[in-house]
Amino acid sequence: MSGGSKLAVLGAGSWGTTFAKILADAQPELSVELWGRRAEVVAQINRDHRNPNYLPGIDLPHNILASTDVESVLSGAALVVLAVPAQSLRPQLAAWREHLAPDAVVVSLMKGLELGTDARMSEVIAEGLGLPAERIVVVSGPNLAMEIARCEPTASVIACTDESVAHWVASLCTASYFRPYTNTDVVGVEIGGIVKNVIALAVGICEGREMGDNTKASVITRGLAETTRLALALGGESDTMAGLAGLGDLVATCSSPLSRNHSAGRLLGQGLSLDEVNARMTQTAEGIKSGRAVYDLAKKLGVEMPITEAVVAVLAGKLDVDELGPRLLSRELKSEGESA
Ligand SMILES: NC(=O)C1=CN([C@@H]2O[C@H](COP(=O)(O)OP(=O)(O)OC[C@H]3O[C@@H](n4cnc5c(N)ncnc54)[C@H](O)[C@@H]3O)[C@@H](O)[C@H]2O)C=CC1
Ligand SMILES: O=C(CO)COP(=O)(O)O
Known part of the structure; x- marks a missing residue:
């Protein structure tokens, strides 16, 4: 687990953007760097602090900094949160792997099973990034993004085989409207x-x-x-x-x-x-x-x-x-x- 403080989220859709907001609200003194594929979405987040295609009417915290440059977003990030469609994850990981900080903890927000391999996202991450289980964390629960973006109280589960890593991630994403519980049953x-x-x-x-x-x-x-x-x-x-x-x-x-x-x-x-x-x-x-x-x-x-x-x-x-x-x-x- 890294002592570093940079937080990164890859995927600027509805859940990735909302989770970036949770982290940014929970850690107002830190920057949350959010990678998005589309330049217009990234520009809008930086200029207007909004992502209207995915979260209409939601004001995003100003400590979310969006970018299309995955290398700069990943550089030195202690926590890397992944929120892209499940079937697109594996090819993305191949491109991201070389930029990952050596001791980064990787968090999956994704709720899908890979077609063809029947692999869970934590398994795809382990293979695609060459990471041990104790550096892979899964977040899941009744977490409809739009309700959380509106700051409606929600509980969630942060799972990792290493409970101390789950606790570390939980401590980073505990906000007034977001209450994580830890679990080792990934x-x-x-x-x-x-x-x-x-x-x-x-x-x-x-x-x-x-x-x-x-x-x-x-x-x-x-x-x-x-x-x-x-x-x-x-x-x-x-x-x-x-x-x-x-x-x-x-x-x-x-x-x-x-x-x-x-x-x-x-x-x-x-x-x-x-x-x-x-x-x-x-x-x-x-x-x-x-x-x-x-x-x-x-x-x-x-x-x-x-x-x-x-x-x-x-x-x-x-x-x-x-x-x-x-x-x-x-x-x-x-x-x-x-x-x-
Ligand atoms: N939205 C929600 O309420 C929740 C979503 N999830 C899970 O989070 C994951 C992501 O979902 P959402 O953010 O909701 O999806 P979304 O459809 O809102 O956003 C997907 C993001 O991934 C990008 N993307 C699409 N195709 C891509 C590709 N081939 N390569 C790289 N990026 C690509 C899109 O540009 C977009 O930024 C899913 O597995 C979903 O089940 C989990 C909990 C809540
Ligand atoms: O996972 C979710 C709520 O927990 C979001 O569900 P949908 O992907 O069906 O919108």
């Missing part, structure tokens, strides 16, 4: 964040078909059951799934119109094709691509994930949205506590 925290996006697609589809709250609560509850099965099969802990990064995030994402995954599901349920939904989305809905990777991983491990399976079939055009509800309820009868 696997459980990541799986909770990944799978809730797929379950939110399912809930959105049900909503788009004008199904009511019984259906949504049933999908959320059984969604948590299948998320927990996958997490346990990978070595995660059931306590984590009952906490902020499991149940907490699932409820927030499945309930909120701010959720991009929930919104994408609703559009699918209203009869739009996947291409039409993708064309309408201006921000990342990770579940659309990660769903397939979750399904592949579950199959490899022999874990039953019927809701994920049905969502993946809808996304692949193999199951009509009208069949999703009946499919979820037409399985072999069993007791609630059974493992599948």
Whole structure:
């Protein structure tokens, strides 16, 4: 863990910009350097202290300094926070690796699983940057960016195999409106964040078909059951799934119109094709691509994930949205506590 004080965030979308605001509000005496791909977004953040495409109406702290120059942003940064779409991470890391400070701690804000490898983002970071587990931290929880940007009180989980590193990161990002809890169950925290996006697609589809709250609560509850099965099969802990990064995030994402995954599901349920939904989305809905990777991983491990399976079939055009509800309820009868 570095004694240095420079903080860097790579990715100036909705969560990257919001997390930069958390750090800047929590550490007003430090600069938070925010890397963005697009010069106009960077210029607007520096000139107007706003990022209106992602966070309309939000004033950003003046100690956020944006740049398109990743080398200068990474130079000497003790903490490096990554917030780009999951499927774009690996190629980005190859370009960033040479500029990373030798003792930097890297934080993943991403909630996706890599297609093709079924790797979690912490695994992609370990491989792509050649870092040991104790220098990789995961942040997850019920963290809809826009609500946090409005300074509405929110709790989150900071996970690292080395608890002291998780504590260090938590101490850096504790703000009046942002309360982190630490955890050493990196696997459980990541799986909770990944799978809730797929379950939110399912809930959105049900909503788009004008199904009511019984259906949504049933999908959320059984969604948590299948998320927990996958997490346990990978070595995660059931306590984590009952906490902020499991149940907490699932409820927030499945309930909120701010959720991009929930919104994408609703559009699918209203009869739009996947291409039409993708064309309408201006921000990342990770579940659309990660769903397939979750399904592949579950199959490899022999874990039953019927809701994920049905969502993946809808996304692949193999199951009509009208069949999703009946499919979820037409399985072999069993007791609630059974493992599948
Ligand atoms: N927005 C939210 O409320 C939350 C998002 N997350 C997660 O954070 C991650 C990032 O999501 P958001 O910031 O919300 O997405 P976003 O869509 O708002 O922003 C993505 C950012 O990445 C950049 N980007 C897009 N494609 C890229 C590529 N190929 N290479 C490099 N950069 C690229 C975009 O220009 C943009 O700055 C996702 O994994 C998401 O699940 C997690 C918690 C909350
Ligand atoms: O992860 C999130 C809330 O915790 C954001 O969800 P969406 O990516 O669906 O907007």
